Amino acid sequence: MKLSYLLKLSPIVILVFLSACAHYHLVKPDKNDVQSIAISNPINLTNEPRLSNYLKNNLTELFMFEGTATVKRDASQANCIVNTKILSYESQGIGETRISSSDDDQRKYRSTIFRVSVTIEYYASCTEKYLADPVKHIVTGNADFTELVDIDVVRKDGLNRAINDACQKIVSNSINTNEITLTR
16 A cells, blocks of 8 residues: 555655756756866066065965866966066055053054055966967955054065955956956
């Protein structure tokens, strides 16, 4: 009796299952999607040698964190190569703050706030199947810092954060546009 009951119930279960999954469809992954990328050595047109290392490290880390494609060290093993060029950087004072101490003599300290801006040009060069003519983009990363500790130390940190800001824009633009079609 249970077998006949299950046989009568099975078409209903199958219909419910099919109707619940009706809006889904199976798609074979496109073989043209980029599975791996490489980050080329940045071209640095500035007089700040650290920027190249900051850029390559931050860009590699952010693409790895994004996770839609594997990041390869060897460009010959990658489907797509992200090429970057550091065009310029600028550091300027944008304001100051006054800080009172709680000491008995009530000294006043003045701290200047600086902003570092780094301008980067980038493009993705993929095999001819992906892009016939790569489109070059320009992004600017910014970071603010003060000179409270040591101006050189906080300037290095500010440059690294400005590069990281620009790298976040590069990764976001690369993933969210058709420039690099990554598999999700």
